[in-house]
Amino acid sequence: MAKLKMKKIELIAMLTDSKKIIELLQRRGVVEISQNTDEELENTNVTAVVGEFEKFRNTAAQALEIIDTYAPEKAGLADLFNGKTEVEKHEFGKEAMKMEKIMAAANEIIKNQRSINDASSAISQLEIKCDMLDRWLPLDVPLNFKGTSSTSAYIGTLPYQITAEELEEQLPENCSAEVVSGSKEQTNLFILCSKQSYDEAGDILRKLTFVSLSEKDPKKPSELYDTYNQNIKSHEDEMEKARENIEKLAANRKQLQFVVDYLQMRKEKYDALSGLGFTETTFILTGYIPEKYSEQLKKEIEDKYTASITFTDPDEDDDVPVLLENSIFSSPVEGITKMYAMPAKGDVDPTPVMSFFYYLFFGMMLSDAGYGLLMIIGTTLALKKFKLETSMKKTLTMFRNCGISTVFWGALFGSWFGDIVQVVARQFFGKEIGSIAIWFEPLTDPVKLLLVSFGLGILHLFLGVAVAFKMTWDTGKKLDAIFDALPIYLIVLGVAPIGAGMFISVPSVLKTTGIYMLIAGVAILVLTAGRTSKSVFGKFFGGLYALYNTATGYLGDILSYSRLLALGLATGSIASVINLIGTMPENKIIKLILLIIVFIVGHTANLAINLLGAYVHTDRLQFVELFSKFYTGGGREFAPLTVNTKYIKFKEENKND
Incomplete structure (x- = not known):
């Protein structure tokens, strides 16, 4: 199926039904609304209303974040996978009537x-003050003490260590110094002088870089x-009381989640209204709809409302959105395309072009049947047990399919949690079990795996070239299609037996055939690649340049598939080392x-690391090697008006029957 065919939709209906029709379209989620560009129609300004919805939604969302901090919801494994809460339409209306009460709870939480x-x-400010007071606690006079009727006092700090005696030697007579506290960095002092010596002492202290305290409290x-x-204790009690209040108000969690989604829906509904065109009694909606849903939606709306709906094919210059729909085998990897x-x-x-090779390469990189079984069991249980959102369901299905491929390759290579079968038999039963590989063991014959990797890589690249051939052929440029694809096939197939001969014995007839194919491919490429140039020299040198690009480009592409070997060997090698570590004791x-402990911990870590590696490198082989041969990208994803919620969904949501 691939890309769904789009139709332009024009809907004309009574103004009084506008909100109801928009709500229906929102629940169906199959129409992307375009902005009205007809100057003869009026637009409606919904900025103020949308702003209010956004303000209230942010308040509810902030309240949710707060109660999640102080009273987090206990979530089990099931909650991580379960989708949104389903609600009936009439239940949704009842909850909406309680919004004022819920918003009051949100404001109280905030x-x-x-x-x-x-x-x-x-408390932070008071703690800082307490830290500053620590050094002055031995002082038995107020920090703002200025002296008595016959004396004056200085209370402050010198930025270095000094004793009272050393300071008194520098001060005038009738002055006494007391070190309240001190360290290598500073000395906290109380200095008492007679009234007559006060000013002189002040001049000396300033020269010594004395800093007086500015405390005003008596x-x-x-x-x-x-x-x-x-x-501090009073503020802590206040905080504890506020925490308790938040924990009590956490009972409103579900209602707040509802409000967040309700207001999001209302905001998007009014955003959609801003794109409509209006007359005194009617409104006009334009946009895009997948053709497969068009007649069904038209019947539903025209049966319920006074409305007229027409569908037309998009013009060549229209910015038509893209919606993908693929088979049950290919659809799980649509996310990779997106x-x-x-x-x-x-x-x-x-998507359908790459899906087979995606699963194939992923399994080859992970290549342990035991790990594949865990993936199949885990994803199948999740798919059966939990109510998953569509995106999560596709992701788990993709990894289940990858798990099947992993079991396939693991069985071919004889890797079941590494060599655990042989290890258990040898260490606990005293029996030697040979290879259990259906095909061969990569660790004992890595060259064979390397050649298999290159072979599969060539097929992968040829698939991309074949798609490019068909796309060019379908545009009517049949000779261009042939001249762009045929030389590549001939050159790569000609070089393949020659390159393989560097590692293994290749029949001379294949090498000879390969040489002829290589010569033919080079000749065709040099003679035809520069065909768009007008001059003879341009055509010739254009062909040489194309030959250089083809040789270096495809060589690099094919070598890139050696990652299939590298990751496949890494998984098996690490798994075997884990098993070896677990059987080191004699007893x-x-x-x-x-062995049980190391097996569980080690293989879990190995699976996690190599699962990530297989995912990343499989993606790379599609993006860099395959897509570069035929795919441009840059389309705009279909963005229908829909129930774009986080916590809830209608039981009828996205149903088109």
Whole structure:
């Protein structure tokens, strides 16, 4: 199937039905609404309304984040996979009536959070003050003490270590210094002088870089310290009370989730209304719809409302959105295509082209049947047990298919959790079991695996060239299609037996045939690749340049498939080392216990690491090697008006029957 055929839709209906029709389209999720460009029709400004919805939604979302912080919802494995909560349409309406009460709870949650933030800020400031007071606690006069009727005092700090005696030697007579506390970096001092010596002492202290305290509170340091700690305790009690209030209000979690989704739907509904054109009594909607849904939607709307719907084919210059639909085998890897780029107008959908090789290469890179079985069991259980969203269902199906491929390759290579079968037989039963590989063991014959990798890579590249051939042929440029594809096939097939002869024995007839094919391919390429140039020299040198690009490009592409060998060997090698570590002790009981522990931990880690490696490198082989042969990308994904929610969905959502 690949890309679904799109139709342009024009819907004309009564103005009084506009909101109901938009709501229906939103639940169906099959129409992308275009902005009205007809100057004779009026537009509606919904900025203020949308702004209000956004404001309330943000408030509810903020309240949800707060209760998730202080009263996180206990989520099991099932909750991670289960999809959105299904609600009936009438239940949705009932919950919407309670929105004012739910928003009041949201505001109360935010108010309590604000109280916690304010109290936390105040505590931080008080703790800083307490830290500063620590060094002054031995002082038994207030920090703002200035002296008595006959004396004056200095309270402050010198930025270095000094004793009272050393300071007194530098001060005038009738001055006494006391070190309150100190360190290598500073000395905290209380200095008492007679009134007559005060100014002179001040001049000396300034020269010594003395810094006076600026505390204005008339309490002693110990009294201030106690006051600050009491205030800290008071703020902590305030925070605890606010936390308890939030935990009680966490009972509104489901309702807040509903409000977030409800307001999101309302916002998108009004955004859609802004794209419509209006007259005094009617509205006009234009956009795109997949052809397969068009008649069904038309019947449903015209049966319920006074409306007229027409469908037309898009013009050549229209920016038509792209919606992919593939077979049950290929659709799970649609996400890989979307990750790269949606097909452009002239592109084919690469999903069905790459799907077989995607599964094949993934399994070859992971290549352990035991790991593949775990993938199949895990993904199948998740698909059967949980109510999954479409995207998650496709992802798990893709990994299940990759697991099947992994079992296939693992069985061919005789790898079941590495060599665990042979290890258990040898270590615990004293029996030697030979290779259980159906085909061969890569660790004992890596050259064969390398050649298989290159062979599959050549087939993969030939598939891309074949798709490019068909695309060019379908445009009517049949000679271009032949001249672009045939030389590549001849050159690569001609070089293949010559290259393989470097590793294995190749019959001379194949080498001879390969040489002739190579010569023919080079000749055709040199003579035809520069055909668009007008001059003879341009044609000739264009052909030489194309030959250079083809030789270097395809050589690099084919060598890139050696990653199939590298990752396949890595998985099996690491798995075997894990098994070896688990059987190192001599005592069989200890050996068994250690093997079980190492087996579980080691193979879990090995599976996780190599699963990621297989995924990344399989993607790369599609994006760089395959897509570069025929795929441009750059299309715009179909973006219908739909129920774009996070927590809930209608039971009738996206049903078109």
